[in-house]
Amino acid sequence: MSEPEIRVLLVDDEPLVRAGLRAILDSEPGLTVAGEVADGALVPDSVARLRPDIVLMDVRMPSVDGIRATEHLMSTSDDPPKVIVVTTFDSDDYVYDALRVGASGFLLKRATPEEIVAAVRTVHSGESLLFPAAIRRLAARHSxxxxxxxxxxxxxxxxxxxxxxxxxxxxxxxxxxxxxxxxxxxxxxxxxxxxxxxxxxxxxxxxxxxxxxxxxxxxxx
Missing domain, CATH: 1.10.10.10 (Winged helix-like DNA-binding domain superfamily/Winged helix DNA-binding domain)
Structure with missing residues (x-):
């Protein structure tokens, strides 16, 4: 019996980033990109329409950033998808803010294709996607x-x-x-x-x- 398909929504204002993520995920068995949008403001409608299991959410976007988009999803949906925020720096306070409002983990933009695929599968399975050293550094400023x-x-x-x-x-x-x-x-x-x-x-x-x-x-x- 085959595993259920994992549907992923890509949210990033850079077309090249979205194209790269799509190529990586669509090439993996059991993973499919359900859709992609360029700003957090478009996330609620896309989630309602496409019903993704996972959202790969850029932290910094020009109109509605990933933190506000994640917070809105978690507060307005009875069964929100799991969110993985994507960031350039693991020391970014935006990462910690996103985790606080409901993101299930984070990925660095320099992650390898294997790490990206593993992250999606890990979060979908209900496990954590945490990097203890990075979280400790961020938590030290917020504890x-x-x-x-x-x-x-x-x-x-x-x-x-x-x-x-x-x-x-x-x-x-x-x-x-x-x-x-x-x-x-x-x-x-x-x-x-x-x-x-x-x-x-x-x-x-x-x-x-x-x-x-x-x-x-x-x-x-």
Whole structure:
């Protein structure tokens, strides 16, 4: 039985960038470019009409940027597509802002075709597309003192899972680290998201950094 097709919407104001992404994605089995637009202002109509699973969203665009477009999608749609923001620099504060409002991860414009394809498949599967070192650098400028998620009701095991999520580990890697089954880890991740009110893993990790639960200055796992 074949895997369902992953439909991707390209949002970038540079025609050459869109053409390159289309060529990469359309050449991969199971991936198809459902459409492309040149500005964030055109995203809501395109999403409603084309029903993509993933949106590759440029961060900086002249009219409506990727942050506002992502925020609008997440706040107005009951079942929004997953958004991967595309940026030139991983130290760009725009990246962190996009993650805060609902993007599931980010890609650098210099990413290889293999990395782009892997990113789309990874996010579609529900895993994180995080680069721990980059996120720590960005979080260091945004973290604040707080209750460190003390009111969230996380169990000791759930807190341990969240720390490993923040280090960029996948479910299978967390399972190996904690000597648990992958399904058990998925259950813990689901509980973490529910207790934090997070839409996905990325939102949970951002909350962990911002609250001080995970220090941006901690080393990777």
């Amino acid at each position: 604040r003192a707080g209750d460190a998620l003390g009111g969230s009701g996380l169990t000791e095991r759930e807190a341990e899972v969240l720390r490993l999520m923040a280090a960029g580990l996948s479910n299978s890697e967390i399972a190996q680290r904690l000597f648990l089954g992958v399904q058990t880890v998925k259950t813990h991740v689901g509980n973490v998201l529910a207790k934090l009110g997070a839409r996905d893993r990325t939102q949970a990790v951002v909350a962990a950094f911002e609250s001080g639960f995970v220090s941006p200055h901690e080393g990777g796992a």
